[in-house]
Amino acid sequence: MIGIISAMHDELAELLDILQDKKTVVLGNREYHTGNITNQKVVIVFSKWGKVAAAITTTQLISSFKPTKIIFSGVAGAINPTLNIGDIVYGTSLIQHDMDATPLFPKFEIPLLGKSTIETIVDEKLYQCVEEFNNQYYEYVSPEEANEFGIKSPKIIKGIIASGDEFISDNIKQKQLQNDIPDLQCVEMEGAAVAQVCDEYKIPFHIIRIISDKADHSAHIDFPAFTKQIASKYAKGILENYCS
Incomplete structure (x- = not known):
């Protein structure tokens, strides 16, 4: 069984629509939806926002659904x-990016784990599905929808992702993150917490992030519209193919 997590319902809404033999159980005030996508058993859950919410969701997912x-x-x-x-x-x-236990530990180091970053597990099939989605982009996202959000020739970049309990929306914070973590690609609020839980439970973890804004003063975007019209189509296109 593959566990699939997102912070918001709309990010996986279209994937949930194609979930076959769906059963739903409520645990810890979250709905865990089990079923099949093609022939692959999955469990889909929406974690809510932030690191604590994501860690709670991931721990429950691992404990209850293996x-x-x-x-x-x-x-x-x-x-x-x-x-x-x-x-x-x-x-x-x-x-x-908000982990700082100095002077007891170096900045960003997770206390008692002895590391600042957690590596994801290489999954060539998943990355291939990302590439296939991008190569066939307009089969999933209409040109009109892409134009509405200024999307032109989307690309794929591999790299480090930072998480913190803060919505980054100003140039000063963005520049600080660039200086502190030179190879940083993007920022969000859940992924590193999920990665830490998976690391401690020895569960392979993978993450795909769709850029919705520039994390500066231009971060004022219609998130409900973007997640419903764009991000959900990415998730369905990539993960339906991955599960086939």
């Missing part, structure tokens, strides 16, 4: 200036 791997899909703000709205970041490692 997934063989977990995939997180959702939106993020760009830190790499070459990233544009609609681009895809395939996460290779994750860091908590």
Whole structure:
């Protein structure tokens, strides 16, 4: 069974629509939806926003459903200036940008784990599905929808993703993150927490983030519209193919 997590319902709404033999159980005030996508057993859950919410969801998911791997899909703000709205970041490692236990531990290091970043597990099939989606982009997202959000020729970048309990929306914070974590691609609020839980439970973890904004003063976007019209189509296109 594959566990699939997103922070918001609309990010996986279209994937949930094609879930066959769906059963829903409520645990910890969250709905866990089990079923099949093609012939693959999955459990889909919406974690809510933030690191604590994501960690709670992931721990419950692992304990109750015993997934063989977990995939997180959702939106993020760009830190790499070459990233544009609609681009895809395939996460290779994750860091908590608000983790700072100095002087007891170096900045960003997770206390008692002895590391600042958590690597994701390489999954060539998943990355291939991301590439196939991008190559056939307009089979999933209409030109009109893409134009509405200024999406032009979306690209894929592999790299580090940062998480923190803060919505990044100003240039000063963006520049600080660029200086502190030079190879940082994008920022969000859940992924590194999920990665830490998966690391401690020895569960393979993968993450795909769709760029919804530039994480600066231009971060004022219609998130409900973007997640419903754009991000949900990315998740369905990539993960339906992955499960086939």
